[in-house]
Amino acid sequence: MKSPRFNIRAKKLEEIFSARNIEFIWKKKVRTSMRSQIISDGIENFDFHVYRKAESEKLSKMILSGDYSPQKCQRILLEKSKGLCRQIVIPSIRDAIVLQCLSDALYASLKGKAPTKKSFFEPKDHSFSDTGNTYGTYRAWLNFQRALFNFSKARRYIVVTDIANYYDSINYNYLRNSISSISDVDECVIDMLIYVLSDLLWQPDYTPRMEVGLPQINLDAPRVLAHAFLYELDSFLDSNTHIDFVRYMDDVDIGVDTIVDAKMILKSVDLVLQARQVRLNSGKTLILSQAQASQHFCIAENAYLDNLKSRIDNKIKAGLPLDSERELVKKCIHRDLKRGSFDKGNGEKILKRWIGLAAKVGTDIAPQAVESVIKYRPSVRENMLTYLRGRPLTPKYAEALYNCMSSGLLMDDAANVHISNHLAETLCKNKRCNKFIINIIDSFDINSTYGLYCKIWMQSKYSTIDDLMKTVSDSIKVWAPDEPIGRLVGSLYPLFYGTSLIDRYKRVIAHSLNSGARDAYKFQSRLSDDVYVLNEMIPALRSPNPTRGTGITHAKFLCLVSALNNRNANPAHLKTLRDANHMAFSDAYYKDIAKRTGI
Incomplete structure (x- = not known):
């Protein structure tokens, strides 16, 4: 039920959530962010993209009428070190758009209000190359590093510190007061932003909601809030003319000339933070001499x-x-x-x-080096896997990946997901790696959400359709209640199209009552039949993905199979798509799919 003042507050949200702005935010920012989430969408959310005008109007109306509420999100553990993991939130596409719209509105108000130029966070520049950095743009991070290097050469001591469990410790009351005091954005924007983010927080075992903590999401919204929350700290540090400092999110580095100064500033910083109920991380706090700082950095x-x-x-x-x-x-x-x-x-x-x-x-x-990095260096795993994805897969590399997965040293779900994502997009010119790939696929537990995700995603490239169908059928109790995994199952339609298993596959989709499976299945079906959908998809399908060994993401390849099966299409368009994706068809397993599906 809406309050009597809802219409007054909604008036202030009309520009932020106009259908035109929602469509702009989707095309320019959220679409890229959703593609870079840990979990791949089976059709890269092309169903939303093709019908983005209508979808934007629906979302705008839902929000401005007061009927919007956040949807269930996915959560996945990502190892930091020594088995300790952070929980990463993967929001629905609509929640991601809402958060980005609100974040942009807030940042427009906050920009220029920073008390110093020595804190270097910026919202992600989606036109800039993807670097895998946790916060903001790579450019901002580089500026932070340059400023730090500059004063580390002049100061005798460098204090290196960060805030303990920063995101998890931010209190919403302090956050709201802090943002309100430095921003002239309407309170309804801050209220709605905190409302959505708090709904995405983990609430285990039906416990009461705590108004503490920001979810960690690969989107700007929580980062903008977390950055602005420390403006008070920036003001305090900038007022001290006897030090140099730089800050990047919760990483703070301070240049001083004596050990006494170092200890005094740490004591003061910790007290400033305590006033907001956060503390410095004593275990990661270091006081380094100039020589030690040079080695450390x-x-x-x-x-x-x-x-x-x-x-x-x-x-x-x-x-x-x-x-x-x-x-x-x-x-x-x-x-x-x-x-x-x-x-x-x-x-x-x-x-x-x-x-x-x-x-x-x-x-x-060397494969031994690859294996060592993936096993023992969680923060470098994705970089190494990205390196492997860009090269043809060899038996030695496949064996190294299998050894990693069977070692018991990968403590997080994200590690297995990253391996399956990258292997699905690695070029396999022959099948000499087949033994190790099968072993990797067999190692996944289909009774767990992410084990099932990994198995389905890998089987959709490397296995027979009989094996894939068996996994989909045997695991229906696991994926039927889960919309994102359902979308993965629905995206498999082109692999079964024209085979003896297509009717069984359709029955499983219908029996699951999973809306995500239904939506992805319908989109793939339209792409294989409807000329309008095909024409809307041609620009995306003919655009290469050069960071992938196959030259195309696996989700786009599944869509490509549907497109090339479209009997109503202009033959010249189909030839354009085949020519644009010639690298994919040099992959031995994609060749098998092409032969099986008649494309």
């Missing part, structure tokens, strides 16, 4: 990598061979892993840069 290593990257870029631009750089990168990665050079300070950030250069020059990283 890997200043020499970063400078060397900057020069090497510049040399590689210049050679690529000039069309010169990279043989010497290829050998150098390979040698340095293996040598420094053996020496333990990446184990201290920001060493793993240096390892990430080396892996990025290895991908750029096309060098081989």
Whole structure:
């Protein structure tokens, strides 16, 4: 039931949630964010994208009439270190749009209100290259690093600290008061933003809701709030003319000239934070001498990598061979892993840069090194998997991945999901890896949500349709109540289309009563029959994904199969799609799918 003042408050939300703005936010920001979530949508939310005008109008009307409420979200554990995990929230597409609209409105009000230019967070620039950084844009993070390097050369001591369990500890009352005092945005925007975020918080075992904590989401909204919450700390640090400091979200680095100054500033910072019911992380707080700081921040290593990257870029631009750089990168990665050079300070950030250069020059990283990184370095896992995804899969790499998964050392669901996502988009020119791929698929537990996700996603490329159908049928009790996994099952329609199993597949979809399965199935069906849907999809399907070894995401490939089966399509359009995705059809398993489905 709405309150009598709802219409007054809704009036202030009309511009933020106009159908036009919702469509803009989807196209320019949320669509990219949803593609980069840990869990892949089986059709990359193309059903929303194709009908985005109508969907935007529906969502606008729902919000402005007071009928909107957040939907059930997905949660997945992502390991930080030593088995400790953070919980990542994956919101529904509509909640993601609502959060981004509100976040943009809030940031427009907050921009320019920061008390100092020494805190470097910015909302994600969706036109900028995806770097996998946790907060804000890569550009902002680089500026933070440069400022830190500059004063670390001048100050005798550097204080390195962050806030303990920052997101989990933010109190909504303090947050609302803090944001209201520095922003002129209407209170209904702040209220609605906190309302949505609080609804996405984990509430285990039917326990009462606590007004503490922001969910960790790969979207701007919680980051903007968490950043602005520390403006008071920025003001305090900026008022002290005897120190230098930089802040990036809850990471704070301070330059001082004596140990006494270092301890005094830490004591004061902790008291400032206590006033907002958060505390410094004593276990991660360090007071470093200038020499120690240089080693901790890997200043020499970063400078060397900057020069090497510049040399590689210049050679690529000039069309010169990279043989010497290829050998150098390979040698340095293996040598420094053996020496333990990446184990201290920001060493793993240096390892990430080396892996990025290895991908750029096309060098081989030894399978033993790949296995070691994935097993023992959770923060670098995705970087290594991204490196593997861009290269043809070999039996040695496939064996290394299987060894990782069977080791018991991957403590989080996200590790298995990342492996299955990347393997589904890795180029397999032959089937020499088949034994290890089958072993990986067999290792997934279909009685768990994410085990089932991994098995279905891997089988949709690497298994027979009989095996895939058996998994879908045997696990219906697991996926039927889960809309996102249901969408994954519904996206499999093109693999069964024209086969003897299509009627059985349709019966399973109908029997599940899963709206996500139904929506994805209907979209794939329309794509294989409706010319309008096909024409709307052509720009996306002919656009390559160069970071994937196959040149296409797996979800887009499933849509491509539906499109190429469209008997009402212009033959010239189908030829365009085949030609644009020639790399995918060089994959041995995608060749099998093409042959089986008659495309």
